[in-house]
Amino acid sequence: MPVYDMEEGMHFQCQRCTNCCRWPGEVVLSDEDIDQIAAFLGMSVYDFVARHTHLRANRSGLTLMEKDGGTVCEFLDGMDCRINPVKPAQCAGFPNQWNFKGWRKVCEAIPVPESKS
Template identity: 45%
Template sequence: MRMEDGGKAVRYECTRCGACCRWAGDVCVETDEIREISRFLDMDEQVFIDTCCRLRANRRGLSIRDAEDGACMMLTKDGCRINPVKPRQCRDFPNKWNFPGWRDLCRAREVGEEREA
């Protein structure tokens, strides 16, 4: 839930523009996500880890590797190669986490007020 000016909670919908896939930083993947992504890509889990992951900067887990241009290696000209099984970190942005200035970089559109669960 994100609070906007005026104190109301606002929900956003991804437009799949790929902007967030081009930002520097770790795209963390957990064990269950590695299993799901490798299955989706029809790859052995260890092959996926060896070819598509790297040790995170904090050395406490794995992250999806960057492409040569710094974007996520799963980003193609057609969008996210693993969109149906993308990592939690990707699914949760910007509704569950974001950072100062994210609106200047992201094209997510406001879809209304967040509802209480």
């Protein structure tokens, strides 16, 4: 995954603005994401996939469902993620492990010195 516009020795700390849960785009799910989220919700993998995911536009896997056919992730509840302890790796990795050109204009994460431990 590409990483743009980072600062040497700094880690971007999420400010929980939830913009990344609202903008258009897919939340790609790995098999591990699916297993963990289904277990967290107390659902079978079959039911979780049927109720909370749909096929990606390029048909190469599954993405989380959006609310009411819009762009907001179905698991956003106010300003909280209902599956925060097991949120998909794509969510947990943004913006430090991956991001996109211009991400700092739309993400409120702030740079803090990286922990050495």
